[in-house]
Amino acid sequence: MLQLSQVLLPVDHTDAALRQAALEVLKVKTDQLKHLHIKQRAIDARRGHVSFSYTLLAEVDDESRVLQQLDKTARVQVAEPEEYQLTRPAHGISDRPIIVGTGPCGLFCGLMLARAGWKPILLERGKAAGDRARDVTGFWNRGWAFNAESNVQFGEGGAGTFSDGKLYTQIRDREHRIPWLLKELVKAGAPEDIFIKARPHIGTDRLIKVVRHIREEIISLGGEVRFEAKVSDVVIEDGIMRGVVLADGSTIEGSRIIFGIGHSSRDTFEMLHRHGVPMERKPFSIGVRIEHPQKLIDTSLYGRWAGHERLGSAPYKFVAHCGTGRTAYSFCMCPGGLVVAANSEPGTVVTNGMSSYARAESNANAGFMVDVRPEDFVGDDVLAGIAMQRRLEKAAFDLAGGTYAAPAQLLGDFLAGKASTGPGKVQPSYKPGVVWTDLTTALPDYITETLHQAIPRIEKGLRGFALEDAVLTGFETRSSCPVRIPRDAETLECTGVKHFYPAGEGAGYAGGIISAAADGLRVAEAILRHA
Numbered sequence: 001m002l003q004l005s006q007v008l009l010p011v012d013h014t015d016a017a018l019r020q021a022a023l024e025v026l027k028v029k030t031d032q033l034k035h036l037h038i039k040q041r042a043i044d045a046r047r048g049h050v051s052f053s054y055t056l057l058a059e060v061d062d063e064s065r066v067l068q069q070l071d072k073t074a075r076v077q078v079a080e081p082e083e084y085q086l087t088r089p090a091h092g093i094s095d096r097p098i099i100v101g102t103g104p105c106g107l108f109c110g111l112m113l114a115r116a117g118w119k120p121i122l123l124e125r126g127k128a129a130g131d132r133a134r135d136v137t138g139f140w141n142r143g144w145a146f147n148a149e150s151n152v153q154f155g156e157g158g159a160g161t162f163s164d165g166k167l168y169t170q171i172r173d174r175e176h177r178i179p180w181l182l183k184e185l186v187k188a189g190a191p192e193d194i195f196i197k198a199r200p201h202i203g204t205d206r207l208i209k210v211v212r213h214i215r216e217e218i219i220s221l222g223g224e225v226r227f228e229a230k231v232s233d234v235v236i237e238d239g240i241m242r243g244v245v246l247a248d249g250s251t252i253e254g255s256r257i258i259f260g261i262g263h264s265s266r267d268t269f270e271m272l273h274r275h276g277v278p279m280e281r282k283p284f285s286i287g288v289r290i291e292h293p294q295k296l297i298d299t300s301l302y303g304r305w306a307g308h309e310r311l312g313s314a315p316y317k318f319v320a321h322c323g324t325g326r327t328a329y330s331f332c333m334c335p336g337g338l339v340v341a342a343n344s345e346p347g348t349v350v351t352n353g354m355s356s357y358a359r360a361e362s363n364a365n366a367g368f369m370v371d372v373r374p375e376d377f378v379g380d381d382v383l384a385g386i387a388m389q390r391r392l393e394k395a396a397f398d399l400a401g402g403t404y405a406a407p408a409q410l411l412g413d414f415l416a417g418k419a420s421t422g423p424g425k426v427q428p429s430y431k432p433g434v435v436w437t438d439l440t441t442a443l444p445d446y447i448t449e450t451l452h453q454a455i456p457r458i459e460k461g462l463r464g465f466a467l468e469d470a471v472l473t474g475f476e477t478r479s480s481c482p483v484r485i486p487r488d489a490e491t492l493e494c495t496g497v498k499h500f501y502p503a504g505e506g507a508g509y510a511g512g513i514i515s516a517a518a519d520g521l522r523v524a525e526a527i528l529r530h531a
């Protein structure tokens with residue numbers, strides 16, 4: 001099989017044109033090309049032109065002769081097999097692994113261990129996806145009280161259940177875990193186009209079904225998934241984790257305890273810290289969510305092709321290195337999406353974004369973030385980064401009048417240094433609503449200054465970004481976890497606490513759905529290899 005890279009075609013090309021382009025790249029006659037398969041399709045929207053850039057797999061007669069005839073500049077090579085080698089357990093099960101958290105990390109770790117016959121017990125502080133969805137949408141849209149155990153951060157599927165479900169990541173994947181994960185996601189109900197899109201996404205509407213399917217498979221293999229089962233304590237003796245204690249006082253003992261708790265389970269980090277579990281401070285980012293009309297973004301990036309059904313709503317990405325010595329960047333951009341309340345503690349406001357599969361809402365939104373370093377934290381405490389997030393989240397709540405509305409400001413007013421009094425042409429999508437104010441009164445000066453400096457820089461590459469009516473909603477604080485729990489490079493146990501496997505985003509080894517799921521697999525593999 002040969003792999004052809006960067007085969008460019010116009011947006012409205014036909015299937016015949018794709019085949020013709022492959023024949024030309026390969027310099028073969030049509031009857032020599034036995035089979036042509038799309039491996040990946042990216043949208044190339046640089047330098048004012050929009051086209052599709054394909055990676056193709058071709059089966060041809062006499063492959064080595066075809067390759068020899070091509071000159072070295074041709075982007076053709078023998079396709080590498082991308083097979084994920086499943087780890088065989090070193091021996092049979094002795095006791096059941098305990099997995100804390102059913103985010104992508106916990107779920108895929110659980111699925112792998114369940115398929116190996118190890119019947120894992122998954123413990124989740126939040127509710128099952130359906131009940132959780134009722135709590136979350138009730139809080140956003142129907143005035144229901146905020147539920148500190150069932151929200152956008154906590155519950156089946158973890159933090160990514162109410163998201164755009166973007167599945168791209170920059171992690172290295174020599175073991176081919178990612179293609180395997182995509183296959184499992186499709187088996188569980190994700191759209192098949194995630195196989196070929198260079199920037200695949202699932203959307204909240206489908207994610208809820210996907211996580212439910214994975215749970216059902218774990219249970220069908222003898223595993224157990226317990227909801228509203230918060231781990232409130234652990235048993236550690238002589239540097240060995242022996243078990244976990246649930247909020248109802250019951251203890252579950254085990255000799256392989258995986259914590260895939262995400263970045264928001266602050267009470268759990270505090271509990272682990274009290275037990276002397278080693279942790280390190282880690283940089284993260286703080287910012288605001290910015291909303292533009294999606295049509296403006298589409299036109300800016302796709303020009304005359306804006307709105308073409310093959311392109312869908314345009315995503316964007318930017319990085320701006322500023323004179324403050326800091327970097328502003330886009331985070332978790334959601335085309336055709338909504339800004340959502342993503343807090344997990346009462347009396348706080350946190351923003352993030354989500355989309356459905358169709359990405360059909362009228363606004364585009366993205367985190368507009370600035371890097372924050374451990375030296376910015378107040379005090380030497382290892383949890384000082386969490387304290388900083390919490391202060392800002394409480395400030396956002398107070399700034400908007402203490403009702404769970406979010407503080408918001410127009411970009412033009414933000415630049416002019418004045419409070420906003422109402423929306424312009426862009427209606428904010430945040431629910432339960434926004435209060436117009438001056439965000440800079442609560443933001444650290446270096447964040448405000450970096451955002452200010454970044455705006456004209458971003459405008460150069462993304463025309464319309466500096467729109468005066470663009471809405472800024474505050475604050476975005478949960479970009480990643482402010483701590484890392486160190487682990488042994490080989491066994492992946494926490495250094496200093498045996499039988500304890502910190503994993504995923506909360507432990508500092510992932511930043512997104514796919515990287516967290518891949519880390520869950522990595523931990524399952526290590527357990528199966530060494531246990």
Ligand SMILES: Cc1cc2nc3c(=O)[nH]c(=O)nc-3n(C[C@H](O)[C@H](O)[C@H](O)COP(=O)(O)OP(=O)(O)OC[C@H]3O[C@@H](n4cnc5c(N)ncnc54)[C@H](O)[C@@H]3O)c2cc1C
Pocket residue numbers: 100101102103104105106123124125126152153154155156157158159160161162163164165166167168229230231232260261262263264265268332340342352353354503504505506510511512513514516517
């Ligand atoms: C609104 C939003 C949108 C996002 N959009 C995207 C996106 O489009 N693409 C992307 O790649 N990433 C996105 N992310 C980030 C992504 O969701 C996370 O990186 C990912 O979910 C991390 O996976 P995880 O399994 O490590 O942790 P989590 O998904 O956070 O899961 C941790 C789970 O552990 C449970 N838990 C915590 N403590 C305990 C305890 N003590 N006892 C029992 N259970 C516990 C929690 O309830 C939670 O369900 C988004 C995040 C949010 C909040």
